[in-house]
Amino acid sequence: MKTVKSLKQALLQAEMQAEMPPRALKKQLSDEQYQSCFRDLMKGSESITYRDFIIPRLSELIEPFTRSYDSISVLEIGPGPESILGHLPNHHRSKIGKYVAFEPNKLFAACLKDWLCNGEGGLSPFPNWLCRPIVHQAKFAPSAEGISATSNSDQTSEKFHIVLFCHSMYRMQPKAEFIRRAVQFLVDLPEKGMVIVFHRDEQWDLAGLFCHEQATYPTGTISVKNCDEDLNKFSSFIVGFTWQDNDERHRMQSQWQQICRKLGHREMLPNQLVFSSPAMLATFSQLSVSYSSPPPGVPSWTVQRPLKNREVRGIKPPLVFRPTTIEHVAQCVRWAIKNGFSATVIGGGHSGHCVRPNVVAIDMGEFNEVHITSDWTLENSHESGSLIIAGAGCKAGEVISEARVKGLTVPLGSRPSVGAGLWLQGGIGNLTRLHGLACDAIVGAVMVSVDSGQILFVGNVPSRYRPAGATRSQNEEDLLWAIKGAGSNFGIIVSVIFRGFLVPTYFVKKWIISMEDGKEAISKLDGYAKQFTEELPRSLSASLYLYLEAEHLSLGVTIIETLTNNGKSENSCSDKIGAILGPTVSIETVDSLQIFDIEMYMSTIGGGHKKGKTSSFKRCVFLRKFHTSAACEALVSGVQNRPTPLCYVHLVQGGGAVQDLAPSATAFGCRGWTYACVITGVWPREADQTELPQAVIEWTYRVTAALLPFSDGVYSADLGPDPRDTMLALRSFGSNLPRLAYLKHKFDPLNLLAHTCPIQKPWTGPRLIILVSGHSCAGKDYCADVWKAVLAADNASTISIRKVSISDKTKKDYALACGANWRRLVEDRVYKEQHRADLTKFFEFQVWRRPQLPEEHFLEAVKDSVNVDVLIITGMRDRSLLPTLSPLVPGSRLLDIRVTRSKDDPFDTRAASERTPRCAESVHAKETSIHSCPSLVFENDLRGISKARQFAQDSIRPLLSQDLLKLAAMIPSVSNFPHFGIDFQHVLHISQCPEGLSLCTSLMEAQFAGSWSQVHSIICCEVGSLVFASSLASSVKIPLVLIRQAGKLPPPVVSVKKPKSHISSCDLEESRLEMDPRLVSSNAPVVIVDDVLATGKTLCATIELLRKAHVPTENISVIVIAEFPIHRGREMLHQREYGDIRVQSLLYFEGA
CATH class of the missing domain: 3.40.50.300 (P-loop containing nucleotide triphosphate hydrolases)
Known part of the structure; x- marks a missing residue:
């Protein structure tokens, strides 16, 4: 979809090329013309931006003022015929005691005065004003003299809590001067004041001004009726002028109509042309202008170093600190806290939010040293070995290179140029299946608190790497837990201490499989993904690439074997896979640095390095097992509808060591996935300033959304302040999200790190x-x-x-x-x-x-x-x-x-x-x-x-029923059991309460949606289920069928692999579940009774057993005592094609 900006450029270019004669003098729109255009505009989709973005955000910004003051004062610049403040909730409007406006349009000014006195129902929109609202029919000028001259009133002495610009700065140049002047109208410190600006999303040069808060609305649109008259008014409104000569005006308008119809999107609304119109919000305070001097001695830049991410290359922060010592970092944080500013952190420069417009940046590039210690014993542990200390300015390739000299490595990501942001939020690479994520290898860190600017260390930090003046955090356990998976949100990390592993070599095989159509692609992708999941040992890792080559679907496969002994492959599984895939395109043995260059997106897809410089945009979804072809179908459809030939999907195999840790062991709570699916939109670098990047970004989000029903979560490393990421972030940390939200508020109460992956607690809804x-x-x-x-x-x-x-x-x-x-x-x-x-x-x-x-x-x-x-x-x-x-x-x-x-x-x-x-x-x-x-x-x-x-x-x-509340009260919550960070709901305690079991049984019996008279048997699995199922079976007089661990039942039996609980020990040996298939009927209903539904793994295994006993899913129902929806157990059932089974839960809990 074309943007308003590109439409304006096209209209102006057509006007220049038309070579209008001198008599065709331009003239600005009259007040009447402007009013007519504005009214038409607000009848279109622009009003949606107001309702979904501007009004809610304005309400959020004003809320603290209405809580702090009995009456607030507002100066609004260019409000139009009505103030946007009139759309705020009544409790906000009732606090506005003084209102002054500057509105140069005489018609708008007249309408505004009438609206202020005779609003909806003849009542004023500000019912508790202390003085009558004042409307100056005048322009707002960037100097006291200018304002005084145009307003016919000396307003320089008046002060306001809020100065508001809502889409009223388009003809104000330079904008920095107008904002500086607006800041002068704010109340004097220490009272709070705020300048609020809503505008179309574009880059501003604000000459060193600092924003306090920023937000964007990238999906805003503007629409116009597809008729000549409306297009004439609309195009003149966009460019800001028309012509005096009628003939020349008509000739130009005809061309502009054609341009509008050519560029406008017609699919959204009937008989309407739609254009993309992203919006933005920026706020400023007294400190935006009169902030204290930057800390002396801290190096700073006005132009930051080149960054990798295309999204941030054109952004110019007003100030970039380049600290060289940890004390410098602490000074920067204290300075930001004092002035009320947020900050971004630059590490490797891959993040799409490492710099933001008008926000101070802290460049950690000078902290680029790598140190290695040997024979180190971890505190509070019997483990020993080598530690690798990496500064926050190091790149992955630098860490690997230095460690390799000592015969060591760290399981970092797959690109040499990525920085600390990736390690702290996960870190998926070629060693993930063998050694786990990069964040799993973190054993300690040195950091600066964003709450106080204090220098801290957490976890295992060798004494000689503890900075002078550093103290061990009193909240060490919480901080270290949060750093391992969400570390960019909780402080400025200065160095990270990794556990070292023996450096391997890698044996790499590659295949490229050409496919005729989407059906074949779905079949092969489904088959190979399943086979790799089931057969590859931890030392082998598969990557699959789905892309189009010359408009034909291609599947690239890379199998990487990690060799840590004699450097020779001794794994026959690789040969077995090779026999299925056919001839390889390459076989090579590489070291820990060369492995960075073997990825197919570097060497094969789109011509590899030969394709020239490109830009990209990625989002990553964690996929569970490919139990159906639906996920593969979504992948293939996404690739077939890509906006550029360079786009592709990369599937990185997971499992193995990733799943050894419980989800609650670290902040990285998504561990049940078998493939990390990286949806990668790519376009030529020379197209950066066109609208192609926006089309690619929208494609990436669409494919991501299509895959969410099959996912175990979303990778947080890519996510930032874009509102489209907010919903994705709710899936990024699994059941750890409530705890992370609490810790974010605790460790970053001022939201200094406001531009990282958004962490917010799941909403508590109605009962x-x-x-x-x-x-x-x-x-x-x-x-x-x-x-x-x-x-x-x-x-x-x-x-x-x-x-x-x-x-x-x-x-x-x-x-x-x-x-x-x-x-x-x-x-x-x-x-x-x-x-x-x-x-x-x-x-x-x-x-x-x-x-x-x-x-x-x-x-x-x-x-x-x-x-x-x-x-x-x-x-x-x-x-x-x-x-x-x-x-x-x-x-x-x-x-x-x-x-x-x-x-x-x-x-x-x-x-x-x-x-x-x-x-x-x-x-x-x-x-x-x-x-x-x-x-x-x-x-x-x-x-x-x-x-x-x-x-x-x-x-x-x-x-x-009150009985449900009574039952819930019988379940105590036990903190930090069986692992730290888990609030364990002791469901079995019901049976230990007087009348608890009888109450639970009566509720199950009464709330069952089916008919007990038709049920053939009740199924229970292990102890938790047996307690409740046996009581229910006795009450309804229906036989009980036991599911036990292997070896506990006599033959004949059917069996399935027993899944591990999401809170059980990771050291349990693999076991199986069994049942006697003769005890159930394929023609009669059965009811599964279980104590808990969390991830759904145990329930899926139970259903799989019944399916092996020939019980169809339509004959299966489930009753659960307590459900924990945050673990997405129902989503697991849906993915396994058990979504048609009715599951009833008596109680629901937020935690684990």
């Missing part, structure tokens, strides 16, 4: 969230209204209930963008059906640009219902609601009720008083199109309201 799903015209809203009324009547004084439609936000966006009537879209069935096709198309385009939009809409609905006990959400038609959404609100019970329609009912039941014929879209599409099993199914038939009421009484009301 019960009901998702009403089903096909269109099934009667979802009608049923939801009935259920809400029933629950409200039964619990009138005890719980609060709210009903929302997930589609209302999309309908609002659509109405704003294309001029439809939002109220009729919500209330008028016939009107909505007329717009259904365009509305669906609009939503699909939104998701195409923002792949995580459905999850964002869900979370917004939850956040808006923070004080609600029961939230009912309608309009849900996604295929896998529970696996996708439950980890986002791990403390809530999420219920998916699927509404279906009786085939004998010719009416639409969504309207109780006025029934209408069934809409054209069939509501009886095959249920297989919705893959996951709902919690409950309600058939909406001719019995209408009576049946819906009874359903609420029988199936929903019991979920609000």
Whole structure:
């Protein structure tokens, strides 16, 4: 999609090439013309940017002022006909006691004055003003004299808490001077004041000004109606002028219409042209101008060294510190704290957020020494060996090179130029399967606290490498844990201490397999990935590359064998794989430095080094086992639709040592993956300043989103402040996220490191969230209204209930963008059906640009219902609601009720008083199109309201029973058991409480969605399950089938590999689970009872056993006592194609 900036350039270029005659004098738009264009603009998709970005962020910024002061004062520059402040919540607007505006447009100024006095309903938008609002019909000038002259009033003595520019700086040059002048209007220190600027996202030269906060909205758009009159006004508005001569104006407008139609995107809205219009936010304070002098003696640069990442190459920070001692680093941090500034850290320069506009940067390049110690014994451990001390300015290749001299190595990443940011957030490379991640090898660190500027060391740091004045952190255990996987968020790391490993050589084999079509690619990718996972030992690692060569799909395979003894390959597995893959394209033995150059993206894909300089953008998804071809299909489809021939997907094999550690052992909580899938968008370096990079970035996010249903998490090393990364970051740390969010607030309370991977605690939602799903015209809203009324009547004084439609936000966006009537879209069935096709198309385009939009809409609905006990959400038609959404609100019970329609009912039941014929879209599409099993199914038939009421009484009301709260109270939480960092929920303690087991049994029996009379047997697995399953089996008088460890049951048996618990010891030997297949029937239902559902591994193994005993999945149900959604157990079931099995959980917990 073309940007507004590129459109403006094209329009101006056409005007220059037209060689307009002298008489065709340009003239600025009149106030009337500007007003007309502005109104048209705000009727389009620009209004979505205001609602989704500007208004929420403005509300967040003003919130601290409304808490600190009884009354606040605001100066707004160029507000237009209405102030954006009028859209803030009432409790914010009621605190605005003084309001002054500068608005040069006479029509806007008149409208603004009227709006301030006679707002909506004839009431002022600022009901508690201390003095009448003042509107100066004048320009805001960058000098006191200029303002005084144009305003006819001396405003230089007035001071304000907030000065606001909302899309009003376009003709203000130089912008730095206007911001400096605005800062002069802020209240005097120590009172807080803030200049807030919203603008189109572009690079500014602010002449040394420092921002306090920045944010971007990269998916904003602007739209215009595709007709000559509107395009004429729109194009003149974009360039800022028109012509005096009518003939020449008409001739130029005709050309501009063609340009708009050529560059405009037509797929998003009917009869609309859409352009990309990213937005940004920047805030400034008194200290942005009058900050204290930088610490003396600390070297600084006004131009930073060349950086690797294309995203940051053109960014010029106002100041780059280049400290040479650790005391310099501490001084920089204390200086930033004193002035209230955030900071970025430059290491290897690969990060897309190591520098930010108008933010101070700390370049750690001088800390580039590597030291090695031998015969070191780790504190609090019997382990001994060599340690490698690497400065934060070292590159991976430098560390490997120095260690190699001593016969050592560290399992760092796969590129020699990456820096400390990668080690601290994971570090995946060729030794990962054998020795683990780079962060797993960290045993200590030296750092500077961003809370105080104090020099600290944590973990095992040899005494001679502890800086003078450094102290051992009082929170050492927490800090070291956080550094190992999320280290860029918790302090300025100066040096890292690694455990050393013997240096290996590598035996490398490569294959390139050409494939005729996508079907063959899916088959081979699926087959090879499975085979490598099952057969390769830890000493062998596979990499797969999917790319297009001359428009033909190709699969590159690299098998790397790590040789640590005599340098000869003795592994027959490599030969066996070779026999399957066919002839190799190369075989070579390389050392620990040469291994960096053997990657296919360096040597083969797109011509390797011969392709010339390129830029890239990556995101990495951790994939679990390829149990279906669906993940492969998503990969192949992504590559086939790549925006440039250089894009590819790289699959790096995991498992092995990565899974030896429990997820809670370090901050790196994603350890169940078998492949790290690196989606890599690449384009020629000469295209950096075109719109191609944006197309590649959007492609990368789309492919990433398509793979999330098959993932175990997302690699945090790539993620930054881009809002599209926020949803991905929720998947980056597994169950460690709540603890990391707490530690982030504890160790970086000022958010000095604000531009790293975002860490935020999962949202705590209502006690019960009901998702009403089903096909269109099934009667979802009608049923939801009935259920809400029933629950409200039964619990009138005890719980609060709210009903929302997930589609209302999309309908609002659509109405704003294309001029439809939002109220009729919500209330008028016939009107909505007329717009259904365009509305669906609009939503699909939104998701195409923002792949995580459905999850964002869900979370917004939850956040808006923070004080609600029961939230009912309608309009849900996604295929896998529970696996996708439950980890986002791990403390809530999420219920998916699927509404279906009786085939004998010719009416639409969504309207109780006025029934209408069934809409054209069939509501009886095959249920297989919705893959996951709902919690409950309600058939909406001719019995209408009576049946819906009874359903609420029988199936929903019991979920609000006080008995469930009583049962939850019987489960104590035990901190730091069985490992540090785990809050263990002792579910088995229920059986040790008086009446605990009987209460639990009665709840299981009552809340089972099926019929006990049809159940053939109850399945239990090991002790945790046996406690509850035996009691239930006795109560319902159904046989109990035991699943035991291998060797505990007499033959005949069927068996499967027993998975390790996510909190169990990593040293347990591999074992198997067995059961007697004669005890179950292939024709009768069975119910699995388990104490806990976390990762889902044990449950999947149990289901696999039943499948081996010929029990079909449609005959299997599951009851769980306690579920921990943050571990994504339901997602595991979905990936293993067990999503059609109904799983019912009595209780839900946020932690482990």
